[in-house]
Amino acid sequence: MTSTTLYDRCAQDAAASVITAYSTSFALACRLLGPRVRTQVRSIYALVRVADEIVDGAAEDAGVPRSTQRLLLDEFEAETLTAIDRGFSTNLIVHAFALAARECGIDGELVRPFFASMRTDLTRTEHDARSHDDYVYGSAEVVGLMCLQVFVNAGRATPIAPIPDLVAGARRLGAAFQDVNFLRDRADDEGRLGRDYLRIDGGAARVEVLARIDGDLDVAAQAIPRLPADCRRAVTAAHGLFAELARRLREDDRDDVRVSVPTPVKAAIAAKAIAGRPPRRSAL
Template sequence: MTASLYDVTAQAAAASVIRAYSTSFGMATRLLGPRVRGHVRNVYALVRVADEVVDGAAEDAGLPVEAQRTVLDDLEAETLAAMASGFSSNLIVHAFALTARECAITPDHVRPFFASMRTDLERTSHDDASHDDYVYGSAEVVGLMCLQTFVNAGRPGRPVPADETLVTGARRLGAAFQDINFLRDHADDAERLGRDYVGVGDPARRAALLDRIDADLDAAAATVPLLPRDCRAAVATAHGLFASLARRLREAGATDARIRVPNAVKATIAARSAAGIRPRRRLV
């Protein structure tokens, strides 16, 4: 009884994180079936807490870089320990561990993520190779964690591997999301955090990145119909929202303004996805 109440409380804490931090992703997760929805929120909450350690909240509290690194290292260690034991006194970590243990999220997913978070404390600009390494850890593995929940939620003790086509789709969708966010948030990243992930000041590099984003979105769209039925509308909605952002970023050109998708467009994308209309494979 007590353990069950604790589990419920931990997952409620995780759900509160996505409500506070994300309107678009939060809207997409509401379209997930109940089998999966809480697990994806648990993944998001841990990822968001770790991101906050390196993106300003810890610094705003007065922690120097070395202290931020210690906090991040401790969070990783606590996460891995909870995945092994099934318990953490940190509610967000506990919620994530519940999901990891049921859905076969492994340390091979978690360690690259924390490695990328540490990179934010160590370097302020990236070449193509370090960009790709960073995106794999910060975004592609998050897509793989979500895919593990899509495939294995509701199958405790009986996990199955995800189809390789879905693995590729999850990685490419995660990469597209991250690169879109890099372009969208470049002014804030530069001014507040002193970071440049994609060399946005180089018009040729920006154009090449937008082409890569379109290709990743196209590849990911082809895999959405292969997902479990109770996950398709949510993933299609997230895909549609970011595809709209990518198109608007291309149309806007180099700008410091933060590009947004109007609420009415968001609602239309969500409605189309809920109706079973597949995401567009080619952007127009």
């Protein structure tokens, strides 16, 4: 084993450890991915997780001032873009991401909007419709597009562009995931972080958000069967989990309770995906 191979493996193992520690649901979905794409997807989400900790979690808990959080985020973005060009980083999580990016055609057009949205969390507390859409594109849709680049290109000698239907599906699925999380986390976002992403003033506005989520999930459901076979089960399981969360959010509108999916229900959703059941469509 060469030094490069060992270093690459250590970086990818570090990324996998981040995902396992932070999200049992995502770790489960990753296990449903084929080995061709599993490592690269973990590497993408590990980078996303670390960036989120700079603006929302560990950095703030450590007493890092907002101005320094901004500096850390800027440095993290610069190191990520440099590593994609260079093919190496001393930061193991960045190095793992750069390996995936270089193989699968992920470039600054997807990386920069992501960091722009993360930067917004340091400067903006309330969003209107336009700023919400811009934020969701950078924080979630481009992450879906990064994963799509992996699904289409992992193992290829030269990356190709995904077909438009898959691009639309990836974007809409990312948007649905983000809006579901906004609804689930409203109390924490507003109470602890002082942020309002949705500006929900009453029940009608909440219904509109849930209808938008259903529409996004339905578009994504139509695209999932066109994904490579070794990706469909995992994406179907993730789709099913968030469809279930949306259903539970519709039934329970209390902001002081974070809606979740019980483990047996998660297992049933995963089992249906493994069995090849198609993604669930909205009943609305």
